[in-house]
Amino acid sequence: MELLMIIKAIILGLVEGLTEFAPVSSTGHMIIVDDMWLRSEEFLTKHGANTFKVVIQLGSILAVVVTFKDRFINLLSFGRFSKTEIQGNGRLKLSQVIVGLIPAGVLGVLFNDYIDDHLFSTATVLIGLVIGALLMIAADYFGPIRPKTQSIDEITYKQALIVGLFQCLSLWPGFSRSGSTISGGVLTGMSHRVAADFTFIMAVPIMAGASFLSLLKNWEYMTMDALPVFVAGFISAFIFALVSIRFFLKLINKVRLVPFAIYRIVLAGVIYFVFF
Template identity: 40%
Template sequence: MSDWIAAIILGVVEGITEFIPVSSTGHLLLTKSLLGLPNGFWDTFTVLIQLGAILAVVALYFGKLWKVLIGLPTSAEARAFAISVLIAFIPGAVAGLTLHDVIKTILFESPRLICWSLIIGGFVLLALDRWAPAPRESDAMALTWKTSLVVGLFQTLALIPGVSRSGATIVGSMLMRVEKRAAAEFSFFLAIPTMAGAFAVDLYKNKDLLSVDQAGVIAVGFAVSFIVGFIFIRTLVDFVGRHGFAPFAWWRIVVGAGGLVWLAMASQ
């Protein structure tokens, strides 16, 4: 398989899975393994193209984000929202910087861990969808700082491939009584600094693995993840409002179980 086709496939997977609670990293790493792609560059590729999907959030929510940006000097609401995102961002940033090498050299190379994380997370989502506490907060741009901190602590769990960054933040939000549509939206906003930071750290730490010849392959994956992510975000919030998280929970369980079967067959 050519690198270009692999980049397109991984870009599609990233765009579809980044914002739904099924673990984009887990799906990317399992897809990479299924395609027979080597470690090293392709592990870094799976991180770098996530920024494309994040830029889709910026494009779709540009009006709201721009209003916050220009309102920072004069609007207490804008400052409160910016601080809430910062508070939620800090725990994951500290944990990610501290554990980056362990994550990339050990956790990224454990397909079984990814599969079990998908399955366990699926059952957590099923339970939450059925027994979540009654919501008290319904505006993603007006969460309390206490809620934001708890969401940020939950996001650190997503350092384990297969857990899902969006899934962890949504679970944390709903346990703090945030309405599920607002929980999904806050997860989008928190993704912007989180994934931009992951992109910068991974690019710096793995710059020696990258070459000018690979720039085109990365650009293709980046563009595909942006386009597919843009399409999926537009429909995700309404889908969650109508159907909840059960469809994604079952998706996780099926993919995780299928992955375990495939690994068992491959080891024979």
């Protein structure tokens, strides 16, 4: 039984790692895969399963930190120790990242319990998948053909705030944090790659903060019996997120958002007709 639980944990880590930073909704995929197939609640209880999903999300966060380590050194040292080349009129500032974090951070704190109790279901995910896909199509259609912001160091405070407002949409499971924020960035005049870079950097503090708060609230479920399952999921998510982030960043400027939007709509349709 323990081996089976570890295999399930690795599969969930794979799903988390591959989908966390692609605009397809990792939360949506996790809920769908878990609720309809793996059923982690059967071996971790409801709150233990939710805590497990938080832990493996930390694996994905670590993958972002590794990928953008020079950029984070620059932000935290205010540019004194970074090897990152300056592009445009200056560097991305920590204060700009904070501006982008405030809207979703405030709403997340206010409505975290409500979201956990009422929005984590397959039905709500389907809604998020479809509406998020429509937003992504709109971003590609209405966004500028030749974006003015071609470097993350050219992002303005206004752009950071608008992206932060779009990030609020991702509080609805299935909407996708990267899908909503990349769409918002593109609509403000960023290239798809710049919007993706900024999205990933913003994701670290808000995801880490939410994860640690959830862990503190559910620390009692981090038992020694469950530890091998948690570790397996964490390592799996880290490895697959590391691969998927680098692949996605090379791909996004070429394919843009519409292919991901089509995938989301097809996925929602298949799930609806098969399971409902």
